Amino acid sequence: MAVMGTRMLRKEDPKLLTGEAKYVDDIHAAGELWMGMVRSTHANARIDSVDVSAALEQPGVVAAYTGADLAEGYWIAPLPCAWPVTPDMLNPPHFPVAVENARYVGDIVAVVLADSRYGANDAIEHVVVMYEDLPAVTTVEVAASGDALAHPDLGTNKAYSWALDPDPDAVQAALDDSVHRVSARFVQQRLIPSAMEPRGVLAIPSPHGGDITLYSSTQVPHILKVMVAATTGIPEHSIRVIAPSVGGGFGAKLNVNADEILAVALANKLKRPIRWTESRSEAAMSTTQGRGQVQYIEIGADADGKLTAIKAHIQADLGAYMQLITPGTPLLGSFLYTGVYACPAFGFVCDGYFTNLTPTDAYRGAGRPEASYAIERGMDLLAAEVGVNPEEIRRRNYAVGGEAFENWESPSGLVFDSGNYRPNLDKALELADIAELRAEQTRRREAGDSVQLGIGMCTYVEICGLAPSRALGDLGYAAGGWEHATVRMLPTGMIEVVSGSTPHGQGHETSWAMIVADKMGIDPAHVTVLHSDTALSPLGLDTYGSRSLAVGGVAIAMATDKLIEKAKAIVAHQLEASPDDIVLDEGNLMVAGSPDTATPIQSVGFAAFSAHDLPEGMEPNLQEQVSFDPPNFAFPFGTHVAVVEVDTNTGGVDLIDYIAVDDCGNQVNPLIVEGQVHGGIVQGVAQALWECAEYDDHGTPLNPSLMDYLVPSPTEVPSMTVDSTVTPSTTNPLGVKGVGEAGTIGSAAAAINAVVDALSPYGISDIEMPASPQRLWRLINAAQEGAST
Amino acid sequence: MQVGMTVNGEAHEADAEPRTLLVHHIREAVGLTGTNIGCDTSSCGACTIHIDGEPVKSCTMLAVQANGADITTIEGMAADDGTLHPMQQAFMENHGLQCGYCTPGMVMAATSLLQENPSPTEAEVRQGLEGNLCRCTGYHNIVKAVLAAAEGE
Numbered sequence: 001m002a003v004m005g006t007r008m009l010r011k012e013d014p015k016l017l018t019g020e021a022k023y024v025d026d027i028h029a030a031g032e033l034w035m036g037m038v039r040s041t042h043a044n045a046r047i048d049s050v051d052v053s054a055a056l057e058q059p060g061v062v063a064a065y066t067g068a069d070l071a072e073g074y075w076i077a078p079l080p081c082a083w084p085v086t087p088d089m090l091n092p093p094h095f096p097v098a099v100e101n102a103r104y105v106g107d108i109v110a111v112v113l114a115d116s117r118y119g120a121n122d123a124i125e126h127v128v129v130m131y132e133d134l135p136a137v138t139t140v141e142v143a144a145s146g147d148a149l150a151h152p153d154l155g156t157n158k159a160y161s162w163a164l165d166p167d168p169d170a171v172q173a174a175l176d177d178s179v180h181r182v183s184a185r186f187v188q189q190r191l192i193p194s195a196m197e198p199r200g201v202l203a204i205p206s207p208h209g210g211d212i213t214l215y216s217s218t219q220v221p222h223i224l225k226v227m228v229a230a231t232t233g234i235p236e237h238s239i240r241v242i243a244p245s246v247g248g249g250f251g252a253k254l255n256v257n258a259d260e261i262l263a264v265a266l267a268n269k270l271k272r273p274i275r276w277t278e279s280r281s282e283a284a285m286s287t288t289q290g291r292g293q294v295q296y297i298e299i300g301a302d303a304d305g306k307l308t309a310i311k312a313h314i315q316a317d318l319g320a321y322m323q324l325i326t327p328g329t330p331l332l333g334s335f336l337y338t339g340v341y342a343c344p345a346f347g348f349v350c351d352g353y354f355t356n357l358t359p360t361d362a363y364r365g366a367g368r369p370e371a372s373y374a375i376e377r378g379m380d381l382l383a384a385e386v387g388v389n390p391e392e393i394r395r396r397n398y399a400v401g402g403e404a405f406e407n408w409e410s411p412s413g414l415v416f417d418s419g420n421y422r423p424n425l426d427k428a429l430e431l432a433d434i435a436e437l438r439a440e441q442t443r444r445r446e447a448g449d450s451v452q453l454g455i456g457m458c459t460y461v462e463i464c465g466l467a468p469s470r471a472l473g474d475l476g477y478a479a480g481g482w483e484h485a486t487v488r489m490l491p492t493g494m495i496e497v498v499s500g501s502t503p504h505g506q507g508h509e510t511s512w513a514m515i516v517a518d519k520m521g522i523d524p525a526h527v528t529v530l531h532s533d534t535a536l537s538p539l540g541l542d543t544y545g546s547r548s549l550a551v552g553g554v555a556i557a558m559a560t561d562k563l564i565e566k567a568k569a570i571v572a573h574q575l576e577a578s579p580d581d582i583v584l585d586e587g588n589l590m591v592a593g594s595p596d597t598a599t600p601i602q603s604v605g606f607a608a609f610s611a612h613d614l615p616e617g618m619e620p621n622l623q624e625q626v627s628f629d630p631p632n633f634a635f636p637f638g639t640h641v642a643v644v645e646v647d648t649n650t651g652g653v654d655l656i657d658y659i660a661v662d663d664c665g666n667q668v669n670p671l672i673v674e675g676q677v678h679g680g681i682v683q684g685v686a687q688a689l690w691e692c693a694e695y696d697d698h699g700t701p702l703n704p705s706l707m708d709y710l711v712p713s714p715t716e717v718p719s720m721t722v723d724s725t726v727t728p729s730t731t732n733p734l735g736v737k738g739v740g741e742a743g744t745i746g747s748a749a750a751a752i753n754a755v756v757d758a759l760s761p762y763g764i765s766d767i768e769m770p771a772s773p774q775r776l777w778r779l780i781n782a783a784q785e786g787a788s789t
Numbered sequence: 790m791q792v793g794m795t796v797n798g799e800a801h802e803a804d805a806e807p808r809t810l811l812v813h814h815i816r817e818a819v820g821l822t823g824t825n826i827g828c829d830t831s832s833c834g835a836c837t838i839h840i841d842g843e844p845v846k847s848c849t850m851l852a853v854q855a856n857g858a859d860i861t862t863i864e865g866m867a868a869d870d871g872t873l874h875p876m877q878q879a880f881m882e883n884h885g886l887q888c889g890y891c892t893p894g895m896v897m898a899a900t901s902l903l904q905e906n907p908s909p910t911e912a913e914v915r916q917g918l919e920g921n922l923c924r925c926t927g928y929h930n931i932v933k934a935v936l937a938a939a940e941g942e
Contacts, residue, residue, distance in 0.1 A: 009881055016889025017877040017896065019823015019863040026822035117813070118806070196827045196835060196890040196924050247825070247890025248924050280828035505888030505925050675884045675930060682927035706832035706922065714915040714928040722929075743927075 003518040007671040010510045011524075012503075021245040024200035024217045029273035032202070033062055035263060036120030037276070038110035038127045039285060040102030043136035043356035043699025044150065047102055047129065050110050054126040060119035063270065064112045064127065067099035074265040076233040079321070080256050082223075082478040083328035085352075089160040092151050092354075094321035096258035096265075102131065103150065103320035104356050105700055106285025108258055113266065113274065136356040136699040140294055140317035143353035150320060150354035157353045159318055160327060164334045164412060165347035174309035174345040178300030182381040187768050188293040188370045190317065190693040192284050192704075193363050194711050195504075197247020199287055200277035201260050203267035211238040212268055216260055219249040219504055220542040223324075223479070225534045227256040232265050239264075243532040246504035250683070251362030252287050253504065254544045255324045259286065284704030289693055290363020292317035293330060297337065297374045305386035307397050309345035310411070312337040312374060316352045319359035326361050327352055328477060332463065332545075333371030335412035339379070340421050340461045340637055341397040346411040356699045362544060364683055365741040368462045369748055376458040376749035380756065381765065390753065391429060394459050398422060406730050416461070416635040417730045417737075420663070424725045425459055428639035428661040431721055437643060445761055454644045454758025458750040464664075464738030465634035465731060466545030480629065483547065484539035485555035487516060487563050488623035491609035493602030495522070498625075499531040500540025501552030506740060507672045508548060512556050514668050515734075519560045520601055521587035539627065546636075546738030549668065554732040555628035562624035567604040573615040574599070574607070634729045634737035638662035640746035642685070642754040648762075651777030653689055653755055658720040660746065665729040665737035673739050674722045680743020681720060686712050687744075688751035690770050710770075762787075794858050796821065797865030805852040812836040814852035815862060823863040823893050827922065834921030837894035838862050844901035846894075846920070863893035866900070876900045876938045885934035887925035895921050899935045908939055 015021045038050075052064035078093040097108045110127045114120040135148035142148060143157040150157050165171070175181060202215040212234060218224050221241040229236035246253065259276050267274040278286050294315045300308040316330040334348045365372075383393035399408050402422030409415050434455065441453040466472075467481030484500035497512050513527035530536045540552075564584060571589040572579040581591050588598040604622060607613070611620035643657035660677055667673050690710035694702040703709045728735030748769065755771045756764060762783035768775065793802045796819050803818040815838070816822050824847060827835035836847040839861040866874040873881065876896050886892040895918065902909065902917035909917060914935045915928070923931060 010884065012889070013881040013886060014873065016886055016892055017863075017873060017880055018867050019821065019893050021889055022822065023825070023890065025826070026816070117817075118808070194924055196833065196888065196922065197825070198827070245889065248888040250924070280830065280833075507887070671884045675887055675926060678927035678929040679887065679925045680927075683924070705830045706828040707830040711922050711924065713920075713922060714918045714932065717928060719911065719929050719932060720927065 003514045003524055004668055006669065008510060008514055008524060008669055010507050011513060012507060012509045023197055023245045023247055024202055024215050025277045027202055027215055027244060029202060029204045032273035032275050033113040033115060034117050034120040035274050035276040036112040036114065036124040037108045037259070038124045038129065040098065040105055040107040040109050042102055042131045042133055043105050043138065044134040045102050045131035046134065047098060047100060047109060048132055049130045051128040052110055054128065055112050055123040058119065058123040058126055060115040061123045062113045062115065064110065064123070065097070066110050067097035070097050071099055074269065075231050075261060077231050079258060079261065080227045080231060080324060081322035081326060083325045083476060085162050085327045085331060085476050086160045089327060090154055091322045092154060096262045104358055106358055107320065111262060137354070138356060138695050138697060138699045140292065140315045140353050140355060143355050144315055144351070150356050159352040159354055161349065161351045162331055163349045165349055168347050171309050171311050171345045171347040175298055175300040175311060178308045179303045180301040180305065180382065180385050181298065182378060182385050183298040184378060184381060184766060186295040186374055186377060188291040188295065188373065189769055190292045190360065191290040191363055191687055191691050192693045192709050193250045193252035193287065193290055194709070195248030195250055195252060198278045198280055198283050199253060199257065201263040202273060202275040203263040204273045205267045205271050207271040211240065212264060213240045213242065214260065214264055215242050215244060217246050217253060218243045219246065219253040219502060219544060221502055221532055221534055222500065222540040222542050224256055224260065228261065228264055231261050232268065234264065234268060241534045243502055249504040250364040251290065251366055251544060254362050255288055281705045284693065284701050284709070285358055288323050288359050288361035290360065291370060292360040293370050295370065295374045297378050299378045299382055301382055301386065305382065305388060305393050305396050307341055307343040310338050310343050312348045314350045316350055317355050317357065317360060318352050319355055319357050321359050323359045323361045326359055328475065329360065329362050329366050330370065331475070332367030335414045335463060336368055336371035336461060337375055338411040339372065339375040340399055340419065340459055342399050343411045357695060364680065364744045366545065368741065369684060369745045372458065372460040372745045373749045376460065377752060380753050384765065390457050391425060394425065395422060404727065415632060417632055418727050419635065419637055420725065420727045421459060421637060424637065424661055424663055425639045427723065427725060428641050428659055431661065431723060432641040432659040450647060450649050452646050452648055452758040454646060454754040456642045456750045456753025456757055457639060458746045458753065459639045460746040461635050461637040462741060462745045463633045464546035464636055465550030465630050466547045468632060469629050479541065481541065481551065482627045482629040483541055483552035483555045484625065484627045485552060485559045486623065486625040487556060487559040489563065489605035489608065491606050493605045495527040497527060497529045497556055498537045499529055499552060499556065500537055501548040502532045502540065502542045504543065506543070506548060511549065511553060511668045511672060515553055515557050516560050519557065520564065521584060522602060526602070546740040549736050550634045550732060550738045551628060551630055553668065553736060554734050555626045557734055558628055559624045559626040562626065563622055566622060566624065567601050569615055569618065570604050570607055571599050574613065630731055632731045634665065634731045636662065636664040636737040636739060636742055638742060638746055640750040642750040644751065644754040644758055646755060646758040646776065648780050651773035651780060653771055653776065655685060655751065656718055658718060660720060660743065661723045661725060662739065662742050663725045663727050664739040664742060666726060666735040668736065676739045677722050677743045678720055680741060681747045682712055682717050684744040684747030685717065685751045688748040688769050688771060692770050790853055792852050792856050794855050794860055796860045797862060807851065807853055809852045810848050811850040811852045811855050812847040815847060821862050821864050825890050825893060827891065832922065834898055835891050835894040837897040837921065839897060839901065844898050863896060866896065879934040879938035883930045883934035883937055885926060885931045891921060891923040895923065895931060902935065903939055911936060
């Protein structure tokens, strides 16, 4: 029975809908202690003294530590950065608790352990810390100026300079020779990822057994296990990491955090379970943030508007320290500054700077939304310069003329697996009814309507399926990009899949069961998926970079194929036939053309288990495993159209419609694909219109709660029209590409293009994100004043 | 202080510090962890429960204020035989959840919404759920689920 491509309801839903699912904060251990962190209130300061004596007097307090107390005997290495992007990258040591200097508001300066949640929170108020303020670096442009130093001992704020710029002179010459040139500065503001489940940890030691179990709200239990070993010195085989139900991640749970290492180190030392759950306000400091770039892009084109050169220079705000993939995150976008377009000359340079703010790291899209924003805003600027509409400038520049292609070498050197851009654009414009929208826009403009209409589009491409291990090695990343899967048939014929990739809302239990059931021709209800526990699933590289399906799902498909081959050999032996003659049809193995020989594949589980009559030399049991290392990335693409109303009296923006046509290759479950796109779109639009982590000049967070940080509610967004085209990937045998980040990558540019389109009659050609009412009101008023003087 | 309440039809009595938030009491003293905590400013609605039939963000109340109350949490929504509540079923059928963390509060708020307004428009559903945040779904399928539940689909 065909399962692939159906809208099967999710297997994980009943436990999530009934409260049965367990997140970290739902899990308790006897004798547990609650950890409370004292966090620096200064963005850059010498720590003169830390006094925990009063905290120790508080009821229920068991221990309290300063950074100096923990400097010896708790860890053997600083918190890890897995991505030294250049050999000479600066990477100041980052220990879980600061000793001499606090480098951002939120840096941990002391830790308290108490026997209750409230007790720990009370006690941290009794820790007295004396600071000596240093000038704080609170923006990347201040960092680049060098007027203040985030880490004075480094003597510079620049951590690295990384280039994908083989021939800068040629790029400059091509720009200089261009008929049309546009240039722009875009600001990618910092975002607070805001997964609905705050992060949390619970470390449970086994004092006599010598091992330790860490529950963490993480996307990366496998990576965390290795890094806990490398950081604490606890042998790797004594560590078990479990990510129970995880309430969203969006890249911000793709890390090795101070709290995780602290909990393990203290549990190991005190021989008691240690727990911590961040509060939402704490999360604005204690969890990595997204984006944080200033981008400069220059685009050249010939008289027809065909691209001649693109040059991008970005300044990346790394924050105070290098977290797991902080330095590499902006570079994930480097290959996409030419988007879906043919362009003969391209150069990219990224300078990474330290600031005295919470570290940045991966956030849904990680480098790629930023790149997509720059090129797609840039293409709109070019369209205006050339005097054609936005879709026309895109059509003139699509790779391979917008025709279907396989294995096209893009300007950055990466080979795009497959694409077919023009039909995708046409479908989106048709769904949006672009002609009618433009007619309505004209009507409003001519009537001088105070509410103007704007239509914005974005035709994005992204890099998914992270990643070919060799490619990661070339980029300086410490680990590989393979994924592991095990598929086993139990004696009763039921199937267990062991997944190396780790879900936090994506529905792996459903999609993986569908892949296996489809291949075997069995009921997906007979397949269960084990994941997110390093004892059950010892090998894996987890979930980020839209890799789960395109790498992990493919591994599962390949392991299933191997298992079917072994089952065929067993049945051939039973039927005294050649394995080559055995076919699998609707869940039955049989000699081709002889339906009377039909043997349910699920019956082979018992034959393999009992092992009474297996082919000579065959090992018992039906279990196969595959580590799949993809030969290339996958390159999903799509067209997004945002429709906004802008109230020119108030500056208020209302997103009234959104149309997305995404192409993520073959789809396992369109229901899940659409859900990923919906959520991604709103997250990207939220960057365009509402969200921004704000700081004052001293580096103090100004909006560290959900009262002030504008995560959209149901009233801010409309229902969306989501459709797709299907261009199978050539990178993997399933033809799949990945869709987790697509919505976010296409939507910020589409939304801002729409707002700019609405206001173009005022001569407004760019708007910084978020396009808040205040910002728009000022721009509109300035334009009107300019016009009247 | 001793605090007594009926939770999902069962009487429950426990000691609570006067400052204990109701949500912590339910999660840690009553031991029902389906009600989640997503913020500390009563902004996200993940902790929504029903108190005497009314939807309440259980982080905005003290446990002692709920003394004598009749409380329903997400664990009390499905039938004893495991059959999902129609709202839970609608969320499942419309893929109205991904990570599931906002879901218990969302289901509780949506159920109350339909009690007050059995046939809401899309705009009324969005307005009615304004106090509940979700980061995964973009609300599209949540709204669809609530409208489907209202239609009795």
